Every structure is written in C-alpha cells, then in structure tokens.
Ligand SMILES: NC(=O)C1=CN([C@@H]2O[C@H](COP(=O)(O)OP(=O)(O)OC[C@H]3O[C@@H](n4cnc5c(N)ncnc54)[C@H](O)[C@@H]3O)[C@@H](O)[C@H]2O)C=CC1
C-alpha cells in the first residue's frame with residue numbers, strides 16, 4: 001500500500017508517518033524543505049523518540065518528493081496512491097491544493113479507483129476545506145466525478161510534538177500519547193486500514209472536545225505565559241497565576257462541551273487533568289512561541305478561543321471571564337519572528353484593539369464578547 005503525505009514536519013514524521021509505517025504503507029513525504037527530502041531519500045528511514053518513555057520507534061519505507069522541484073513526480077505518486085494525508089498547517093492547505101488537484105485529475109483520467117484524502121490539521125472541517133480548495137483548482141466538468149470518487153473525511157489529531165533541533169535532523173521526539181479520529185460518512189471505497197485511527201460516524205464532539213480543551217488550554221498557557229514573561233509552556237504552567245487562569249478557561253470550555261454534548265462532568269474533569277499533565281511533561285520542552293504561533297488564525301471565529309467564548313455566552317448565559325482574559329492576552333501577544341503576530345500588532349496599532357478584534361473574530365461591535373475583551377485589554381495594557 002502506498003501513502004502520499006504532505007508535510008514532513010513534526011506531526012508528519014512524528015505521528016502520521018509512524019502510524020502509516022506500522023500499518024504497512026510505503027510513505028512518500030511531499031515537502032518544500034529540500035534538506036529534509038534529501039535525507040529521507042538518502043536513508044529511507046528515521047527515528048521517533050517517545051519522550052519520557054525511553055523508547056524509540058524506527059520508521060521505515062519512507063521517501064521524499066520536493067513539491068517545488070518535482071511536481072510531476074508528486075502528480076504520479078498521487079495517481080498510484082492508496083491514501084493521501086496532510087499535516088502542513090491550515091494556511092498551507094490552499095497552497096498544496098493546486099498540485100493535489102492536478103494529481104487527482106490525472107488519477108481520475110487514468111484509473112477509476114476511489115481514494116481518501118485526510119487533512120490532519122488543528123481545525124474544524126480541515127479535509128472538507130481542502131476539498132473546496134481542490135475543487136477551486138479543477139475544471140468544473142470534473143467536479144461531479146471528484147465528489148463521487150474522492151473522499152475527504154474530516155479528522156482530529158492530537159499529539160504534542162514541539163519544535164526541536166536534534167543531532168539527526170530526521171529524528172523527532174514526541175509525547176507517547178496520541179489520538180487520531182476520522183469520520184466515516186465521507187469515506188469513499190474501502191475504509192483505510194491504519195493502526196491508531198479511531199473511526200466515528202460524527203466527528204463534531206471529538207474535534208470540539210479536543211480543540212476546545214487541548215488547544216484552548218495550550219493557547220491560554222502560551223498567551224498568558226508570554227504576557228507574564230515566560231518562554232516555555234512548562235515554565236508558564238509552573239506559575240500559579242497562569243495555571244489558575246488556564247484551569248479557569250478550561251472550566252468555561254468544559255461547561256460549553258458538557259452542555260452541548262452531554263459529556264459526564266467527572267469524566268470531562270479527568271480528561272482536563274490528563275491534558276494539563278501532558279502540558280507539564282518534563283521530557284518535552286515546548287516554547288510559547290510555537291504553541292502561540294498564528295494568533296490571527298487562533299483568534300478566528302471558529303477557532304479555539306472565540307468560538308467557545310461565544311458559545312459560553314449563549315449556552316451558560318454568563319460572562320466567560322477567563323476566556324476573555326486569554327483573548328486579551330492573545331491580542332497583546334508580540335513576536336517579531338511570527339508574521340501573524342506582527343500583522344496582529346500592526347492592526348492593533350493602526351485601528352485599535354477593539355476594531356482589530358472585531359475584524360479578526362468577525363463579531364459585531366455590540367457583541368458582548370467584544371465589549372468584555374475591550375475592557376480587559378485596557379486593564380492589561
Ligand atoms: N506539532 C503538534 O504538536 C501538532 C500539530 N498539529 C497540526 O499539524 C499541522 C502541522 O503542524 P506541525 O507538524 O507542528 O508543523 P511543522 O512546521 O513541523 O510541519 C509542517 C511541514 O509542512 C511543510 N510545508 C510547508 N509548506 C508546504 C508546501 N507548500 N507543501 C508541502 N509541505 C509544506 C513544512 O516545510 C513543514 O515540514 C498543523 O495543522 C498543526 O496544527 C496537530 C496536532 C499536534
């Protein structure tokens with residue numbers, strides 16, 4: 001079996017690639033990082049270290065293609081693939097969709113077999129969004145065929161893989177925990193057999209529970225951590241002021257999730273505790289700059305901060321004080337090395353924090369959340 005995976009980064013190598021190998025796939029990584037691609041082709045294998053577990057996984061049967069220099073080879077690989085996965089980041093999905101559309105078009109002309117494309121990104125509806133980008137890059141006469149033959153099942157992926165510099169650039173250190181959930185209704189043909197995938201009928205509760213707990217908690221730690229002068233997630237969580245506020249934010253998202261999906265309160269509290277312990281893993285050093293990367297995306301209407309805060313106002317009918325503070329910290333977040341953080345601070349400077357937040361969150365000026373954030377931002381700056 002052959003898999004084509006876009007993005008040979010932390011999650012690509014440290015999570016998806018490892019499971020594909022364990023499931024018997026030969027994996028072709030497609031990336032723009034020439035050094036990584038060259039090394040993958042030189043060695044055809046790499047190591048995944050499980051942090052704190054003193055164990056290493058050898059990942060074999062891998063190779064690489066440079067999408068900038070070898071677009072024709074990528075198209076050919078897509079024609080013969082049994083599965084396509086991505087872990088490139090939400091903002092890169094439109095970028096890879098052009099080549100993906102070309103490959104799928106050729107595949108549909110040369111063979112009629114169905115195929116599934118699974119976007120493994122931190123976003124709601126990632127595969128569906130990729131499908132829309134692919135359709136935009138494909139002649140309309142082929143749309144019906146694509147919809148019939150190519151499945152884009154949405155997925156939720158959870159494994160913390162910090163940025164890292166290892167002696168061997170292919171080696172990647174990951175936390176032992178992982179969860180990969182894929183929804184079944186959109187699958188075409190045979191359900192891909194991948195060890196570690198949990199298939200579910202309805203992904204919504206899983207992706208929302210994950211995004212509004214792991215990712216809200218992580219983002220809260222990053223933005224509050226940065227506000228209080230910390231540089232790593234562990235350092236931030238060791239600060240009782242930050243920890244109390246992160247736990248408060250997760251109580252608010254928990255209240256939304258419990259009300260919305262009927263989760264058991266005690267079980268959900270156990271899930272939150274487990275996640276906070278994952279943030280505290282002493283064998284992983286995660287920078288607040290990685291976890292806080294892309295603050296404009298993270299302040300978006302459907303993402304981990306604004307969406308649960310809006311739903312808290314609607315469902316719990318109280319003010320989400322902790323989430324408001326996290327949002328105000330996110331609006332205050334500065335990092336010259338992060339293009340979105342720079343753009344955010346330019347927006348705040350040019351238009352003021354309230355107009356910047358209103359624009360990014362797509363909320364009306366008179367929305368209660370906008371008013372609360374405006375007030376909190378003033379107190380904090
Ligand atoms: N790192 C983590 O702990 C987790 C990350 N995720 C999600 O996984 C996705 C990837 O994140 P990471 O692996 O951490 O990022 P990363 O930056 O380590 O990897 C992204 C890879 O995509 C490659 N890339 C960029 N442009 C490309 C293009 N046009 N074509 C092909 N490849 C391209 C980059 O060169 C890089 O190797 C994101 O959506 C993230 O939210 C999800 C769960 C955990």
Ligand SMILES: O=P(O)(O)OC[C@H]1O[C@](O)(CO)[C@@H](O)[C@@H]1O
Nearest residue numbers: 122159160214215218219291293
């Ligand atoms: O990858 P993103 O969406 O920029 O956000 C970083 C988040 O992704 C993760 O790497 C994995 O869920 C978390 O560590 C963090 O919450």
